[in-house]
Amino acid sequence: MTNYIIVACSECEGYLLAKSCQKSRTCPYCGSRVLLEKAKKVASSEKADEASMILRKLKERTAAKSGKAKLQKLI
Template sequence: MYMVIVCYTCGRFLLAKVGQKTRRCPYCEARVVLEKARRVAYAKSAQEASNIIRTLKKSKTFPQQPSSHNQ
């Protein structure tokens, strides 16, 4: 099982296996503590999680950058 999370440094979506403690963001290199990260979806496979991320990126529902970057 996988989860889609939001990096709390750069605001981008990433996937992680359920049960992992941390994940390094491939975009900003921040170490994300998964229990503190915002979880936006769960998926049965990495492929399904990737498809969810693609859909979310096209959507205007979630900001891609933290609000401090939009000033």
């Protein structure tokens, strides 16, 4: 069974989704290689849709914290 994990990039702290069978992922935000066993695991799920939902919520929270959400609405 495949587990989906959400890890935080060690370089930019951005959240990314990966499968537990993978060893590394390239961060979609800063392009650095993230080693999954060394990265900070934020959440995990057995279902892909559930994992992506968690990821979306994490991103929303991060955006709200940094004020980017407000800025995007203004533009």
